[in-house]
Amino acid sequence: MDIKYDPTAIELKWQTYWEEKKLFQVTEDPSRKKYYLLEMFPYPSGRIHMGHVRNYTIGDVVARYKRMRGYNVLHPMGWDAFGMPAENAAIAKKVHPAKWTYENIDYMRSQLKKMGFSYDWDRELATCDVDYYKWEQLFFVRMYEKGLVYQKEATVNWCPACQTVLANEQVEAGLCWRCSSEVTTREMPGWFLKITAYAEELLEYCDRLPGWPERVMTMQKNWIGKSYGANIIFQLENSTEQIKVFTTRPDTVFGATFMTLAPEHPLAVKLSRGTPQEKTVDEFVQRVRKQDMIARTADDTEKEGVFTGGYCINPVTGARMPIFVGNFVLMEYGTGAVMAVPTHDQRDFEFAHKYGLPLIVVVQPPEGGLAPETMTAAYVNPGIMVNSGQFNGMDNEQAKRAIADYLASIQKGALAVTYRLRDWGISRQRYWGNPIPMIHCPACGIVPVPEKDLPVILPLDAEIPESGESPLPRLESFTNTACPKCAGPARRETDTMDTFMESSWYFDRYACPDCNTAPLDPAKVKYWLPVDQYIGGIEHAILHLLYSRFFTKVLRDMNMLEHNEPFTNLLTQGMVIKDGSKMSKSKGNVVDPDDLLSRYGADTVRLFSLFASPPERDLDWSDQGVDGSYRFVNRLWRLFFDHPDMIKASPAEYDPGQLTPELKRLDRKIHQTIRKVTDDIDKKFHFNTAIAACMELFNLTAGLCPVVPVGDPGRDVIKMAIDTLIVMLSPMIPHMTQEMWATMGRSDDLVDLPWPKYDPERAKEDEIQLVIQVNGKLRSRLTIAVDTDEEEIKQRALEDEKIVTFIGGAAVKKVILVKNKLVNIVI
RNA sequence: GCGAGAGUGGCGGAACUGGCAGACGCACUGGACUUAGGAUCCAGCGGGCAACCGUAGGGGUUCAAAUCCCCUCUCUCGCACCA
Numbered sequence: 048m049d050i051k052y053d054p055t056a057i058e059l060k061w062q063t064y065w066e067e068k069k070l071f072q073v074t075e076d077p078s079r080k081k082y083y084l085l086e087m088f089p090y091p092s093g094r095i096h097m098g099h100v101r102n103y104t105i106g107d108v109v110a111r112y113k114r115m116r117g118y119n120v121l122h123p124m125g126w127d128a129f130g131m132p133a134e135n136a137a138i139a140k141k142v143h144p145a146k147w148t149y150e151n152i153d154y155m156r157s158q159l160k161k162m163g164f165s166y167d168w169d170r171e172l173a174t175c176d177v178d179y180y181k182w183e184q185l186f187f188v189r190m191y192e193k194g195l196v197y198q199k200e201a202t203v204n205w206c207p208a209c210q211t212v213l214a215n216e217q218v219e220a221g222l223c224w225r226c227s228s229e230v231t232t233r234e235m236p237g238w239f240l241k242i243t244a245y246a247e248e249l250l251e252y253c254d255r256l257p258g259w260p261e262r263v264m265t266m267q268k269n270w271i272g273k274s275y276g277a278n279i280i281f282q283l284e285n286s287t288e289q290i291k292v293f294t295t296r297p298d299t300v301f302g303a304t305f306m307t308l309a310p311e312h313p314l315a316v317k318l319s320r321g322t323p324q325e326k327t328v329d330e331f332v333q334r335v336r337k338q339d340m341i342a343r344t345a346d347d348t349e350k351e352g353v354f355t356g357g358y359c360i361n362p363v364t365g366a367r368m369p370i371f372v373g374n375f376v377l378m379e380y381g382t383g384a385v386m387a388v389p390t391h392d393q394r395d396f397e398f399a400h401k402y403g404l405p406l407i408v409v410v411q412p413p414e415g416g417l418a419p420e421t422m423t424a425a426y427v428n429p430g431i432m433v434n435s436g437q438f439n440g441m442d443n444e445q446a447k448r449a450i451a452d453y454l455a456s457i458q459k460g461a462l463a464v465t466y467r468l469r470d471w472g473i474s475r476q477r478y479w480g481n482p483i484p485m486i487h488c489p490a491c492g493i494v495p496v497p498e499k500d501l502p503v504i505l506p507l508d509a510e511i512p513e514s515g516e517s518p519l520p521r522l523e524s525f526t527n528t529a530c531p532k533c534a535g536p537a538r539r540e541t542d543t544m545d546t547f548m549e550s551s552w553y554f555d556r557y558a559c560p561d562c563n564t565a566p567l568d569p570a571k572v573k574y575w576l577p578v579d580q581y582i583g584g585i586e587h588a589i590l591h592l593l594y595s596r597f598f599t600k601v602l603r604d605m606n607m608l609e610h611n612e613p614f615t616n617l618l619t620q621g622m623v624i625k626d627g628s629k630m631s632k633s634k635g636n637v638v639d640p641d642d643l644l645s646r647y648g649a650d651t652v653r654l655f656s657l658f659a660s661p662p663e664r665d666l667d668w669s670d671q672g673v674d675g676s677y678r679f680v681n682r683l684w685r686l687f688f689d690h691p692d693m694i695k696a697s698p699a700e701y702d703p704g705q706l707t708p709e710l711k712r713l714d715r716k717i718h719q720t721i722r723k724v725t726d727d728i729d730k731k732f733h734f735n736t737a738i739a740a741c742m743e744l745f746n747l748t749a750g751l752c753p754v755v756p757v758g759d760p761g762r763d764v765i766k767m768a769i770d771t772l773i774v775m776l777s778p779m780i781p782h783m784t785q786e787m788w789a790t791m792g793r794s795d796d797l798v799d800l801p802w803p804k805y806d807p808e809r810a811k812e813d814e815i816q817l818v819i820q821v822n823g824k825l826r827s828r829l830t831i832a833v834d835t836d837e838e839e840i841k842q843r844a845l846e847d848e849k850i851v852t853f854i855g856g857a858a859v860k861k862v863i864l865v866k867n868k869l870v871n872i873v874i
Numbered sequence: 875g876c877g878a879g880a881g882u883g884g885c886g887g888a889a890c891u892g893g894c895a896g897a898c899g900c901a902c903u904g905g906a907c908u909u910a911g912g913a914u915c916c917a918g919c920g921g922g923c924a925a926c927c928g929u930a931g932g933g934g935u936u937c938a939a940a941u942c943c944c945c946u947c948u949c950u951c952g953c954a955c956c957a
Contacts, residue, residue, distance in 0.1 A: 220954085262878055266952060269877085274956075294957060307957085350955075375955045385957045394955060467956055588952080658899070659886060665950095667886055674912095675899050685914095736888065739898035746898090818894045823938045825894055863937050868893055873937050 052684040054648020058782040062163055070796060071165045073121055075574040082118035083575050084110045085554055085614075087583030087591070088125045091151035091173075092132055095158045097623040097630060098584065100640050101666060104656045105620060105732065106582045107164045111778035112728050114165075115802040121575050123557040124159065124166040126152050128175035129546045131209055131225065133479045137511040144479040145507055148175055158640060163649045163781050165798065170560045174549035179556065180481040181502030182566030183548055186598075188484055188495045189605055195241045198485075198493060202311060202336075202378070203472055205233040210515055211475045212237055214545060215379075216270070216590050224590070232336070237474035238483055238542065242597045246271055246466040249596055258616030260663075263588045270589050272467025277451040279386060279460035281306060283318075284358040284367065290314065293381030293465050296391060297454070298446040300363050301435040302409035303386040306370045307352060307398070310335045311378035315355060318370060322356030328372060335374045350375050350398055362459040363436065363450075373398065381465050389425065390417075396425040409434050410443045471594065473545040478509060478517040480543030488530035488537040497531050503539065517541065550591050551598035554578055554613060572608045581614040582662075588619070618732060621665035630668070638668055650780035651677045657734035657779055679742060680780060686749050687769060687787050692757050694790055698766035703809055710761045713747055717768050718810035720744040721803050724775050734779065741776055744768060774803050818869035819844045821853045829870075837864055844870040 065071065075081075086106040089099055110122040126148075133144035140147070152173060159166070172179050190196045204213040208228035212235070217224045242249075250271045253264045276295035283289065290306060308315045310332045319328035331353045352373035359368050368386075375394060376385050389399035390408045399406060406419035410430040417426055432441045438449060454460030474483065482503040484496035496503055506525050509518040519525055519541040530537035552566075558575040559568035577599075592614070599613040622629055625636040643652045655676040660666045687693050703714045720740050727737035748768040755761040777784040777797040785797050817829040817840065827849040831840060841862050844850060850872065857874040864870050 262952075265878065269953060272956065276957085292957080296957080348955080375957095377956065380956045387957085392957070394957075465956085585951085661887085664880095664887095669886065669900070671900055672886065679899085682914095735886095736898080739888075742898055816894080820893085820938075823893095823936095828894080861937065863893095865893055865938095869938090871893080871937050 050688045052681050052783070054650060054782070055645070057786045058161070058163060058649050061782045061785050062160055065163075065165075066160075066168075068796075069169075070798065071122065071167050072169050073119060073167050075571060076119050077574070079119040080117070081121065081575060082110075082113045082580075083121045083578045084113065084580050085123065085557075085578045085582070087581070087587065088127050088550070088553060089155065090127045090130060090132070091148055091155055093151050093154070095155050095640055097638050097640060097668065099159075100162065100652060101623050101656045101662075102582060102584070102620055103159065103162065103164055104653045105618070105662050105734070106580075107162075107653075108657065108728070108734060108778040109580060109582075109732065110165050111781065111798055112802070114798055115778070115800060117801070120165075121170075121557070122165055122167060123170040123560075124164070124168070125170075125172040125553060125557070126155075126174065127546065127550050127553075128152065128173040129180075129480045129543075129549060131211075131477065131479070134477065134511055134515065138513060138515060143507070144511070145175070148173075148479075158644075161644055161649060162640075162653070165781075170557050172553065172556060172560050174481075174546075174553065175479070175505075177502055177504055178563070179553075180505075180549065182556070183481055183544070183552070184484040184496070184501050184503060185498060185566060186552075186602070186605075187544070188498060188501070190240065190601060191485075191495050193605070195244065195601060196238060197241070198236055198238050200234060200236045201239075201472070202232050202234055203237055204230045205235075206230055209477075211477050212472055214472045214547075215469045216471075216593065217547075237472050238485070238540075239470040239472050240597075242471045242594075243466060243468055245597055245600050246273070246468045248600060249468075249593065250466075252596070252612055256612060256615075256617075259614075260617060260619055263585070263592065263617065263619060266588045267593055270468065270593065274465050274467075276463060276465065277447075277454065277460050278382070278463040279362065279454055280458075281359040281362060281368070281386065284360060288314070290359055290370075290384050291382045292384045292386045293463060294386055296388065296447070297451045297460070298432065298435075298438075298443045299388040299391045299409050300361070300386065300450060300454075301438075302388040302390050302407045303361055303368065304366065304389060304399070304405045304407060305368045305387045306359055307373040307376050307385045307387050307395075308355070308370060309376040309378040309383040310372055310374065312372070312376075312383045314357070314370075314384075315372045318355040318357030324354055324356040327353050328355055331372060348374070350394060350401070352398065352402070354402075362454065362457070369404070371398075371402070379469055380467065390419065390422065391425050391427055393425040393427070396422070407434055471545075471597070473548060474542040475545055476517055476541075477543050478505075478511060478519055480546060481505070481548065482519075483540045483542050483544055485540040486528060486530060486537045487540065488533065488535060490535055491530055491532045491537075494530055494532050494537070500531065505543075517543075519543075547591060547594050551594045552602065554581075554595070555599075555602070555608060567602075567607050569608065576608060577610045577612060578614045580616045580618065582618045582620060584622070585619040592617070618662060620662045621660070623666045623668055625668040643673070647673060647677050648782070650783050651680050654680060654738065654780055658738045659735065661731075661733050661735055679745075680783060682749065683745060683772065683776075684783060684787075686745075686752060688790075690752065690757075692762060693766060693769060696792055698763040698770060699760075701760060701763045701767075705760075706764065707761065709751060710755070710764045713751055713764050713768055714809060715812065716744055716747055717764075717771050718805040718807075721771065721775065721805035722807075722810055725802070725805070728778075738776075738779065741772055745772060748772075771803055773797075774800055815867050817844075817867070819847060819850055820869060820871040821850065822873055823871060826850055826853050833867060837866075840864060840870060844872065 084106055086102050110120050114120045128148050133148050136147045137144045204218045206213050206223040206228050208226045218230050221230055223230055250273055253268050274295050276293060277297035279292050279300060281290045315332055319325045352371040355370045355372055357370040359370055361368055387395040389395040389406045391410055408417050408419060411417055411433045412430045430443050432438045432443055432446050438446050451462045482505050484501060484503045486494045486496060488494050509522050511518055526539050528537055528539050555567055555572055559571040562568040595613050602608050628634055630637045655673045658676060659672055706714060723740040724737040727733040748765055752765055773784045773787050788797055813833055815831055815833055817831050818825060819827040819829055827847050829843060854874055859872055859874055861873040
């Protein structure tokens with residue numbers, strides 16, 4: 048027949064067919080098991096990159112595979128469409144963020160379609176659509192009513208390049224998560240979501256998500272950072288005021304000899320008022336607070352502090368403790384005040400030495416001998432209580448509880464738990480985002496926009512100034528409004544929401560994208576959610592995944608949905624790298640999907656993305672490797688189209704018992720390959736080994752094809768092998784396999800074909816190459832029938848010519864036989 | 875520093891529960907076909923002439939170790955003054 052493989056034509060043909068037939072459109076069907084497969088939706092930056100190609104190819108194979116396994120598969124796609132780059136483009140290219148965004152979406156959608164992904168495009172959504180973001184405003188107002196939203200003046204992370212506030216999660220090692228600029232701090236009002244109200248549940252459920260990678264769970268647990276300890280109250284000297292501290296070491300309170308406050312602590316400056324230290328303290332506090340996040344949290348920043356002039360009283364010893372301000376104490380954690388126990392905390396130890404403060408040992412190691420004069424470092428291991436009144440002699444672990452109880456009895460403290468997790472600051476001083484539906488009234492204060500007045504529409508007639516600042520505060524048509532309570536003149540909030548808000552519930556909305564009476568349709572959400580398999584990059588291990596878990600719980604508590612966790616299984620795929628590093632313009636190692644598509648077609652690109660490495664590992668992009676995949680695809684094509692009899696309909700049934708040995712081998716290989724491919728995809732998503740197995744089957748088939756003449760009954764086995772390959776490879780290379788299928792005159796769509804089954808009997812080997820070892824070293828082989836009698840095997844092994852020479856005259860000490868594997872003769 | 879993961883040919887990567895190390899692919903070498911080959915097909919391909927040696931290095935357990943245990947080294951990722 049000699050038909051040249053022309054991927055572009057074939058791919059367009061089938062993509063059009065799929066689209067016109069709406070083959071991937073799905074609806075709820077209670078009679079079938081659903082499977083919700085989701086890949087993280089992209090930011091519409093302009094064009095898709097290789098990371099998307101890989102992520103979405105992996106997802107598409109799983110979606111198509113599950114569908115062939117009989118599931119009703121939901122596989123949607125959309126756009127995370129609010130965000131800074133649109134504003135940057137507006138300045139650089141003089142194009143409105145909306146126009147820029149929607150044009151990008153159009154182009155990227157066409158790219159995804161060219162890849163042949165099986166999305167239900169009818170569910171497509173863009174988060175910058177009013178019909179999407181208006182519901183988020185409703186959530187916001189309801190959360191406000193539930194006390195989960197509040198505004199406060201706070202020290203916030205500020206990215207000078209993005210000119211906006213960042214949440215704690217969005218600062219990575221002191222740098223902005225998006226642009227890597229150094230983050231500074233600022234005092235400003237902002238809106239916060241009370242994610243801390245869910246800290247305990249978020250933590251607890253970490254252990255109930257067995258389908259998540261261990262390391263993601265660990266990162267989330269560490270981020271939430273639960274610590275057990277106690278709060279302890281210290282009375283100020285000559286004052287009724289108190290300082291509360293949190294400590295994980297209540298057992299060491301008898302050794303607390305001074306106090307350290309965060310520079311932001313209200314008492315820090317107050318205590319020095321009217322003392323000789325006033326000026327020093329003010330200067331110190333000012334200096335530390337001005338430092339950026341990096342300098343302040345860097346490893347090598349020296350611990351320093353100043354005396355405030357104030358004292359407090361140790362509640363158990365009555366000792367007078369000087370109060371310091373220290374640069375290493377964080378206002379955000381605990382209470383912003385630390386009781387310092389220099390003998391049992393390394394930081395306090397160093398601080399005490401620097402400023403000549405007293406040391407009292409209160410936990411003595413089992414071997415004893417710990418004394419303040421000879422200590423070179425804090426002792427932080429377990430031990431026996433000393434210098435601690437009635438607690439002396441107690442094991443220090445027990446003393447934690449005992450001392451906390453004692454403090455409670457004298458009303459000076461209690462057991463306490465503290466989390467590292469902070470509330471989520473969601474205010475962004477940006478234009479291209481979801482407006483926060485709040486109104487500031489000079490008379491009534493903060494008033495939420497009533498639900499009936501929602502949505503607050505982001506005005507599209509705004510122009511972004513050269514400076515990059517948000518135009519909203521100066522846009523009077525937007526800011527001027529009437530107070531919903533008193534009808535007096537009022538001003539709209541001009542901050543917009545963090546774009547992570549939109550990505551925290553888009554997966555719910557996919558279940559009911561057209562619902563226009565409510566954000567979510569409970570019945571549809573109940574059918575589809577939670578997501579069975581979520582796939583995306585590890586870079587969202589905390590950010591997006593933690594926020595989404597939080598949102599799910601909030602929406603659950605608003606009775607919008609019923610499940611507790613959004614993603615049952617999570618696959619974090621590795622990066623696509625080239626020449627040893629991540630693809631980037633500056634390195635000049637970027638591979639453009641469009642180039643690949645025009646040169647090789649989608650099937651080859653998909654195949655290589657899957658074949659080059661298992662999904663969770665980084666993928667090393669290799670141009671020559673792509674050639675290899677292209678070669679395989681061509682060989683498959685030719686084996687089919689170069690043999691006219693292959694093109695004819697289905698193979699006839701044949702009796703495997705009647706086959707020649709070599710064809711029987713092929714029949715066996717077919718069944719073994721189905722088993723292997725099914726296992727690899729189902730259990731581990733290891734497409735690379737699944738494809739390798741298909742290649743093996745192909746190689747065997749192609750080798751046999753010329754030696755089994757047309758008309759020979761054996762052709763049916765060959766035909767069966769090709770048929771099976773087409774079906775099994777169809778999730779990976781859907782276009783060409785469908786073309787081959789149709790060429791055979793078959794009218795079914797491969798996506799709806801049942802996944803092939805294997806016959807375990809036919810997959811069984813009847814002969815085994817048994818390995819014979821002498822003292823654990825390979826010396827000979829023996830071909831035996833499966834399940835040959837053990838004695839017979841031993842006998843034959845010992846009689847083997849090579850083995851006889853190896854053993855020589857030596858006495859055989861032992862013969863170990865591993866069934867159907869090997870014989871090891873020990874001499 | 876703490877925590878997690880990884881280290882296998884020239885390269886990407888295979889190897890079930892300890893049982894033939896290197897599947898599959900790339901690169902490379904030789905050959906065939908050819909005006910030509912960056913197409914295709916066939917053969918070879920860890921090192922060593924060999925005995926043998928080989929899964930980062932060293933020790934151990936075992937009849938048998940890439941796989942289990944101990945020590946060391948290297949790389950990647952995460953956390954990093956969290957009281």
